[in-house]
Amino acid sequence: MIAVELRKLVRSRRTWITILLIDTLPTLVAVLLTLTDVGPRPGTGPAFLSAVLKDGTLFPLAAIAMVLPLFLPVAVAVTAGEAIAGESQAGTLRYMLIRPVGRTRLLVAKLASVMAFVLLTVLVVAVTAYVVGTLLLGHATGGSSTSFSGTALSSQQILLRTLLALGYAMLSMLGVAAIALFLSTVVHAPLAATMGTLAALIASTLLLTLDAASSLQPYLPTRYWLSFVDLFRDPILWHNVVHGVVLQVIYVAVFLAAAWANFMTKDIKD
Amino acid sequence: MIQTIGLTKRFGSIVAVDGLDLDVREGDVYGFLGANGSGKTTTVRMLLGLVLATAGSMTVLGRSMPSSGREVLPQVGALVEAPAAYDDLSGRANLSLFDSMGPSAGRASRAGRIDDVLEQVGLGGIDRRPVRAYSLGMRQRLGLANALLRKPKLLILDEPTNGLDPQGIREIRQLLLELNTQGTTIFLSSHLLAEVEQLCTRVGVLDRGRLVIQEQLEVLQRPTGRLYVRTPDVALARGLLDGQVEDHDVASLLVRSDDPAGLNSQLVAAGVRVEMLTPERHTLEDVVLEATEPGSDRVARA
Incomplete structure (x- = not known):
């Protein structure tokens, strides 16, 4: 069933249009940086951007940091929100279930396909960003990069940490996917599941800026999303990253369990 | 199954x-x-x-x-x-x-x-x-x-x-x-x-x-126990089958009988011209309508 869902994913024109749109922003930023050579002042603007001016090979990280807080969650909320509710609305859900495709199996396949979509998007963004970054912004001399803490990092260290960061970003998106998938088993319209998920994420982001909500903040889903930046300090600041991982794992477990429990006992009436 | x-x-x-x-x-x-x-x-x-x-x-x-x-x-x-x-x-x-x-x-x-x-x-x-x-x-x-x-x-x-x-x-x-x-x-x-x-x-x-x-x-769709007879000689047939005729119009009769062959020879022997003679059957529509109430898409005032 996972293979079937993946086939549907790569065949869908929407998948590629979405990825293309997401990919546009970092590319545009790279072009603007090249043309103007004006980076954000250190400590402001998207992560890594000031470093990028010195070393174009770091641009993939900057690109991921750009799409992670907004574009990627929107795309995930749309794709995962549609997972069950979309099939239900199209009427294809009942024909899948009587084939028969087990309900648990279907949920797992849908989740796998959403994560494959995220991976695909992240890879496309990273690869384009690498190409654009090295072409437009050029290499740093000396084959090493500078960490946020000012010390030198070897290319190998950069690669390892980049992979860790990608994994971390995937886990964060898995959290979003779990919420959207749960809502997708509850509501009839895919749009409602998507908007519900986005509303939760926006509320979370909003509460993070509010001092009065400080007691809630460690539990908000978006709290540690950008903590992967800490992976590029020397030595790595694990504290927030570990908290982020634990928090996302809890979100994923709770919402997937809820989605499963709800879907297993649901009457399929449309 | x-x-x-x-x-x-x-x-x-x-x-x-x-x-x-x-x-x-x-x-x-x-x-x-x-x-x-x-x-x-x-x-x-x-x-x-x-x-x-x-x-x-x-x-x-x-x-x-x-x-x-x-x-x-x-x-x-x-x-x-x-x-x-x-x-x-x-x-x-x-x-x-x-x-x-x-x-x-x-x-x-x-x-x-x-x-x-x-x-x-x-x-x-x-x-x-x-x-x-x-x-x-x-x-x-x-x-x-x-x-x-x-x-x-x-x-x-x-x-x-x-x-x-x-x-x-x-x-x-x-x-x-x-x-x-x-x-x-x-x-x-x-x-x-x-x-x-x-x-x-x-x-x-x-x-x-x-x-x-x-x-x-x-x-x-079993027979109702009545026979449908079409004939131009309705009056003659009614006289002959006194008491058995349950309904009639200008060209046909409904006769209570479970013997179509017998009825036919009886009619023909008496000079009644029979155009058609067939057992009446229950229709599915009658059976269903009798057994059910109006559908739930009809919302009548109570």
């Missing part, structure tokens, strides 16, 4: 299906009749494990449902309400996609089976157009093709001729009868009396969630 015992489904305070005891036998073409909202679709969905019963039990192909769905459903083909397909794929791609879901029915035979069923439902010459461009009738045929894809032992069809023109309806009817002679049991849910009358051997009638009739069609 299908047996339910006390099958019940409640949605909140509404009882959609109430203590249903269905009995569909192997080789039947079973017509499942009922007004809109009488619970037909809910029953079909319960049989297929889509809607979970509140109470009661059911077996399909001899195994309990929905717990044995993994073994039972591959041998069941179904059309549940409207057909559904992925709009941006072609009909063939849709069938291929649905066939690759669930327990495998043989990947090697897939292309051949798809060609076969497309031919069967009259879409043999179909091109690469996406389903989005299909007419209602073509979608219906594609839905049927999807149901037939795995050569099922049992077909569960909900309003299968929806959206088809008279030619198409006849074509599908012939296809179903042909499948039935080859051994497929057919469970056909419909609100069209004529369709059921032309196709089915056994009839179940649902009224507001309750099964009010379950019988062989021939038994329901």
Whole structure:
């Protein structure tokens, strides 16, 4: 069933249009940086951007940091929100279930396909960003990069940490996917599941800026999303990253369990 | 093939299906009749494990449902309400996609089976157009093709001729009868009396969630014990059959008698010219209307 869902994913024109749109922003930023050579002042603007001016090979990280807080969650909320509710609305859900495709199996396949979509998007963004970054912004001399803490990092260290960061970003998106998938088993319209998920994420982001909500903040889903930046300090600041991982794992477990429990006992009436 | 015992489904305070005891036998073409909202679709969905019963039990192909769905459903083909397909794929791609879901029915035979069923439902010459461009009738045929894809032992069809023109309806009817002679049991849910009358051997009638009739069609259409006689000599015949005539008009009579041959010779001997003489039968419509109340789509003032 996972293979079937993946086939549907790569065949869908929407998948590629979405990825293309997401990919546009970092590319545009790279072009603007090249043309103007004006980076954000250190400590402001998207992560890594000031470093990028010195070393174009770091641009993939900057690109991921750009799409992670907004574009990627929107795309995930749309794709995962549609997972069950979309099939239900199209009427294809009942024909899948009587084939028969087990309900648990279907949920797992849908989740796998959403994560494959995220991976695909992240890879496309990273690869384009690498190409654009090295072409437009050029290499740093000396084959090493500078960490946020000012010390030198070897290319190998950069690669390892980049992979860790990608994994971390995937886990964060898995959290979003779990919420959207749960809502997708509850509501009839895919749009409602998507908007519900986005509303939760926006509320979370909003509460993070509010001092009065400080007691809630460690539990908000978006709290540690950008903590992967800490992976590029020397030595790595694990504290927030570990908290982020634990928090996302809890979100994923709770919402997937809820989605499963709800879907297993649901009457399929449309 | 299908047996339910006390099958019940409640949605909140509404009882959609109430203590249903269905009995569909192997080789039947079973017509499942009922007004809109009488619970037909809910029953079909319960049989297929889509809607979970509140109470009661059911077996399909001899195994309990929905717990044995993994073994039972591959041998069941179904059309549940409207057909559904992925709009941006072609009909063939849709069938291929649905066939690759669930327990495998043989990947090697897939292309051949798809060609076969497309031919069967009259879409043999179909091109690469996406389903989005299909007419209602073509979608219906594609839905049927999807149901037939795995050569099922049992077909569960909900309003299968929806959206088809008279030619198409006849074509599908012939296809179903042909499948039935080859051994497929057919469970056909419909609100069209004529369709059921032309196709089915056994009839179940649902009224507001309750099964009010379950019988062989021939038994329901049994003679009423009256004979219909058409003759130009109505007055003469009435005089002859004094007391037996229950109704008459200018050219025909209804005579209480269970001996058509005897009546005919009696009339002819007396010089009554008989144009037609036939036993009156109960019609399915009378039987159904007598057993049921108006459908739930009629909302009368209390």
